[in-house]
Amino acid sequence: MIFRQITHDDLGCASYLIGDEKAGIAAVVDPRFEIDEYLDLARYMGVSIDHVFETHNHADHVSGHGRLAVATGATIHVHRLADPAYAHQPFDDGDEFQLGGLTVRAIHTPGHRPEHTAFALIDTKRSDQPWAVLTGDTLFVNDVARPDLAIEKAEGARGIFHSLKDKLLVLPPEVEVWPGHLGGSMCGGPGMDMKVSSTIGYERRANPTLQIEDEQQFVDEALAKLGPQPPNFQAIVELNRGPLLTEGVQLLPLTPRQIELKRSEGALVVDVRTDLQFDEAHIPGAICAPMHRAGFGSKLAWLADREQEIVLIGRDDQDGHxxxxxxxxxxxxxxxxxxxxxMTSWRQEKRPTNTIPRVAVEDLEDHRTAFPDLQILDVRDQSEYDAGHIPGSTLTTWHDITSWPEDLAPELPVAVICGSGQRAATAASLVVRHGGHDVVHVVDGGVPKWGRLGNDLETTTRTSKA
Incomplete structure (x- = not known):
């Protein structure tokens, strides 16, 4: 039997190549847009990819189902409630598909989305009981899916509660759990683990969300830990539901003069180098979005207007690609x-660059003493800020900096801080882009380290709305 997990580390997504090597047949579950790895594996194993299974219409990444269908002739299978605008074979709860000695059984698990379906895998040469379940965006390692990307969030949470209790947790404890996402994905909560798999029995015992037996308590806690909705999730769903997307985009190499021309015409300049390289020298008006750390794609989705042209600045051409x-x-x-x-080509032509000074978090207090008017901008999420922040700091979450932060005085210096220095890198570039002329990037840690160094932190108590 064939079973391979393929991860997209930047997005925290997991897809699967499954099948029967002796029968020469395989399927891909929840394919990512770049399909070369599936094709290479199938060629290596001597199998044909005849099927593509989707657990649901994805909201966080563009599916590769269209590219796979064109490349291999595979049939795309998705629950009939998905209602896509492409040729497919719909299935219902309990439907089974034979891939040689492997049986794939559909388990309808609505909540994250109405059409969401998990897939139980049965190796019929060994047993008539499933040995694994591909849980998609319902059950993760140490967490469960968010309920607010398709329907009213309380209704979604109730759906997830019943899908877990009635469909997945009734499986034998030894059944392996292989989720559609790993830690770092925006489709789950803060408890998502980086582990690639688990078992039903272990999650029953050790996943704190699964210990909640009362439905209303489950709903309340699910809604309480929800982060902000990504701005383009509906557009991604429509891409995945719409006519098959089979082509990429030709990415052209540009000279510094062409970059300057596009910038003058309104293009967004995104610098994907490290934050240190950006701070040392960058194109004026560029945004810092380091590519070599997980989450670049999700961060870019927050920053970019899908109708605005984007040009990319890297260390070399490979970075751009x-x-x-x-x-x-x-x-x-x-x-x-x-x-x-x-960026070397830009520097060689002696074109203008900007810099952003850096201050280590352990030196922030001395910096504040030297500059008594220093404003501290905390760019973490609201829940992080409430749990502990530097006295006198103001909050604007990094992805909400779409203009000059209203709580800051533009004539005074600003120090931008987050939890580790990474979000602050992007936020500092945004503050500068929107008019900041005396901005420092706090590095080598953030607010938690500030507290560990013995400095005071304030907390904020919020009352929940009825």
């Missing part, structure tokens, strides 16, 4: 190109 692939994965397709030769 890789960043383009990650942008396509989250449905950002209006890509104007990348800086040929990387």
């Amino acid at each position: 890789e960043a383009g692939k990650l942008a396509l994965a989250v449905g950002i397709r209006k890509l104007g190109g990348y800086l040929h030769g990387g």
Whole structure:
């Protein structure tokens, strides 16, 4: 039997190649947009990809089902409630598909989305009982899915509660759990683990959300830990439901002069190098979005207007190509190109650059003493800020900096801080982009480290709305 998990580390997504090597037949479950790895594996194993199974219409990444169907002739299978606008074979709860000695059984698990379906895997040569379940976006390792990306969030949470209790947790304890996402995905909560798999029995015992037996308590806790909805999730769903998307985008190499021209015409300049390289020298008006850390695609989806052209700045041409692939994965397709030769070519032509000073978190207090008017901008999420923040700091979550932060005085210096320094890198570039002229990026840690160094932190108590 064939079973391979393929992860998209930037998005925290997991897809699967399953099948029967002796029968020469395989299927891909929840394919990512870049399909080369599936094709390479199938060729290596001598099997034909005849089926594509989707657990649901994805909201966080563009599916590769269209590209696989064109490349292999595979049939796309999705629950009939998905109602896509492409040729497919719909299935219902309990339907089974034979891939040689492997049986794939559909288990309808609504909640995350109405059409959501898990797939139980049965190795019929060994047993008539499932040995694994591909849980998609219902059950994760140490967490469960968010309920607010398709329907009213309380209704979604109730659906997930019953899908877990009535459909998945009734499976034998030894059944392996292989989720559709790993830690870092926006489709789950803060408890999602980086582990690639678990078992039904272990999750029953150790997943704190699964210990909740009362439905209303489950709903209340699910809604309480929800983060903000990504801005482009509906657009991604429509791409995945719509006519098959089979082509990428040609990414053109651009000279510094062409970059300057596109910038003057309104293109968004996104610098994908490390935050240190960005702070040392960057194109004026560029946004810092380091590509070599997980979550670049999701971050770009927050920053980019899908109707605005984007040009990419990397260390070299390879950076430009890789960043383009990650942008396509989250449905950002209006890509104007990348800086040929990387930032070096810009510097060689002696074109203007900006810098952002850096201050280590352990030196922030001395910096504040030297600059008594220093404003501290905390760019973490509201829940992080409420749990502990630097006295006198103001909050604007990094992805909400779409203009000059209203609580800051533009004539005074600003220090931008987060939890580790990474979000602050992007936020500092946004503050500068919106008019900041005396901005420092707090690095080598953030607010939690500030507290561990013995400095005071304030908390905020909020009353929940009825």
